[in-house]
Structures are given as C-alpha cells and as structure tokens.
Ligand code: SF4
C-alpha cells in the first residue's frame with residue numbers, strides 16, 4: 001500500500017496487545033519549548049543500564065555546563081555531565097524515581113552561564129566511524145525511550161547488521177515528545193540516522209511510526225521521497241507497538257527469540273530521541289544534558305513538550321507548568337507513560353536520561369490497587385498479553401507467595417507492559433504482583 005493511501009489508525013501490527021485511549025491531544029500540537037533550569041539540579045551518578053559512574057568532582061567545585069562529572073571504566077556504562085553551570089553543593093544519596101536513593105551530584109545553578117554553546121560544528125562525513133562512535137560514547141548517550149541502555153555499547157557491535165529501525169511508535173498514552181521531534185527536527189533526525197547507519201554498517205533504515213502521527217509521517221515522507229535507503233513504515237495504533245521485539249517482527253518479519261539480542265538478527269533499534277541526540281553529539285559535541293519531556297494531564301494548566309535539563313526535580317517541572325505540588329491530594333504524578341511509568345511520591349526526584357514524560361493524573365484517572373477482587377477467569381489477560389503469557393496465573397501465584405512456581409510460568413518473559421492489568425475486569429494489579437515477585441524469585 002502506498003503511503004498516501006494510509007489512513008489514520010491503519011498500518012502494520014503485531015498480534016495481541018490492546019487499543020488504549022491516546023490522551024495525546026493535550027500536547028500533540030504544542031511545539032517544543034525550553035523550560036528554565038531549576039535553582040538546583042540533582043544528577044544521579046547512574047542513569048543507564050550498567051555500571052554506576054565514579055564521581056569526578058568535589059563539593060565546592062565550579063562546573064561548566066556540559067562538563068563531565070561522572071565516568072566509569074566499565075564497558076557497559078555511560079558518562080554523566082553537568083546539565084547546568086554552577087557550584088557543586090553536595091555529593092550524597094538523594095531520592096530517585098526508581099524508588100529508594102542514589103548517589104547524586106547536586107549543583108547550584110549559575111543561571112547566567114548555563115546555556116550550552118557549541119565550540120565547533122563538525123561534518124559527520126569528514127569523521128571516521130571510530131570518531132563518530134567516540135563522540136556518541138563521550139556524550140553519554142543512553143536509550144531515551146525507556147530502557148536507558150548505553151548507545152555506544154549498542155552500536156559498537158561486531159555482529160553483521162543490515163538494518164536500522166528508528167522507533168517512532170510512541171505507543172504510550174499522553175506522550176508526544178517523539179512525535180513533536182519528528183515533526184520539528186526531521187532533517188536532524190535523518191542526519192542522526194545516517195550517522196548510526198555508518199556506525200553499525202546498516203544499508204537500510206526503517207522508520208516505524210504509529211498512524212496517529214500523520215503529520216510526522218507526511219513531513220518525513222516529503223524529505224525522504226528520493227531515498228531508497230530509508231523507508232517509513234506506518235504502524236497501527238496499538239499498545240505496546242513500540243516494544244523492540246514487536247517492531248522488529250512487524251517491520252522486518254524476523255522473529256526475535258526470547259532473550260535474543262536484536263543485533264544477532266541483523267537489526268539495531270533506536271528511539272528517535274536517541275537518534276537526534278546522536279546527531280547533536282557528533283555535530284556539536286553536545287553531551288546528553290537535556291531532553292524533551294512531555295508534561296501533561298487534564299489538570300495541567302500549561303501542558304507541553306519541554307526541553308528539560310537532566311537533574312531537574314519533578315516539583316520544579318510542575319511549578320513551571322502551573323501545577324502547585326502542594327495541591328495534589330488524590331492525584332498521581334507519574335514519570336513516563338501511564339502504562340509502564342512509575343508513580344512518584346517524593347517530588348524532589350529528578351528527571352533523568354530515560355524519562356519521557358511527567359504526568360499528573362487526577363483521582364478519576366487513577367486506579368487504586370485496593371479495590372481489586374479475585375480473578376474471575378475471563379481469560380482477557382491471556383488473550384491480550386503480547387508475550388503469550390498467563391498473567392492470571394502469574395498474579396495468583398505471586399499474590400499467594402507461591403514464588404517457586406513462577407519461573408514455570410515464564411515470569412522472566414513479562415515485559416511489564418501493563419496490558420493485562422488494563423484489561424482485567426477484576427482490577428487486579430497484575431503487574432504490581434509480578435514486579436514485586438521478580439526480586440524474590442531472583443534470590444531463590
Ligand atoms: S504478563 Fe507481562 S507481558 Fe503479559 S500483558 Fe502482563 S505485563 Fe504485559
């Protein structure tokens with residue numbers, strides 16, 4: 001089917017999943033804008049999968065915006081940079097959005113000198129593949145779509161890779177940061193994809209975009225109309241369309257065995273935000289110090305897609321969009337999307353590399369876990385689980401502490417997408433049960 005014949009909502013898809021409400025109209029037409037830096041940033045020394053960074057600064061040090069303040073010798077890691085200029089006032093454990101605390105560098109912001117100004121502009125075509133990879137490594141890039149896997153490790157593969165897939169599905173409700181990026185930064189996104197293609201040796205890039213973003217598809221299709229090495233793949237609007245295995249299967253037809261690395265199948269999947277950040281890292285030498293965050297919800301006076309400095313506390317984000325953090329009784333503040341994001345009880349927690357959204361959900365949109373009942377054996381969760389699991393069985397075993405049986409029911413294959421809980425008529429907090437059981441099973 002020709003791109004011009006695709007209608008909103010249509011497109012290629014995987015089996016399973018669910019159609020969830022979009023709630024994207026709060027922000028999908030709002031251009032990206034910049035949020036003022038907070039008076040103080042809190043920068044955790046681990047914002048990625050892999051080893052935590054060693055701190056490179058001391059209390060009292062003056063730092064420049066973009067200065068490296070944490071690094072590690074471990075292969076799977078990513079350096080951390082100051083997102084503002086200022087003075088280091090503390091290096092200590094601070095609340096983190098994953099729950100608990102994490103060692104963090106606290107910087108009092110020098111508002112006058114916190115704008116990042118590139119020292120040079122580089123032409124990627126005049127850089128070797130090793131130089132491109134090094135720029136991405138030094139910038140501290142990590143997957144911005146949620147997983148936060150270090151980008152350098154991802155692209156430094158010795159597997160033969162023929163295909164780059166750009167993930168522009170953005171299938172979670174409310175989130176529109178990737179959507180706006182594709183509309184407003186299409187040239188830079190394409191240039192970023194060309195950089196990644198050279199790094200991994202891919203000959204073809206597919207852009208997977210859900211068809212509730214027709215303006216993004218149109219902008220990119222116009223820019224790519226003469227290119228054989230790029231192809232836009234319109235995706236049906238379904239959750240979790242952006243999950244890596246489903247994208248690969250939907251776009252290339254290649255099955256991804258459980259636990260397999262995508263590179264072993266000849267594919268690398270990168271989020272569009274990460275691809276844009278790779279462009280900025282290579283061309284401007286810009287470290288990963290800020291990202292686009294969707295700030296949304298029906299009670300947010302000024303929702304939008306904001307460029308937010310890493311380390312910005314949630315309470316600053318909320319105040320900047322007109323929300324009083326002290327007036328949120330009964331509301332939930334969520335980092336990420338409502339399906340996989342994490343509810344935050346401490347609003348001092350900072351935005352980090354993989355935080356796609358800050359949502360404020362009012363009481364009528366919040367499902368309280370206390371109201372669930374026993375499983376009524378309707379089978380809906382089994383029917384919709386995209387990984388062909390038995391969520392009902394997993395939840396019953398976990399709820400009753402029968403942890404030794406959970407591996408028999410493939411608990412490790414649960415991607416915590418939340419569909420089972422979403423469709424459950426008994427309102428069972430299935431993902432909560434599964435998440436709570438995993439560390440216990442891991443210890444057994
Ligand atoms: S069991 Fe896991 S993978 Fe399956 S629907 Fe539930 S959360 Fe998603």
Ligand code: SF4
Pocket residue numbers: 374375376377378379380381382391392395420423424425426427428430
């Ligand atoms: S959807 Fe809920 S009630 Fe239905 S089988 Fe699954 S756990 Fe049981």
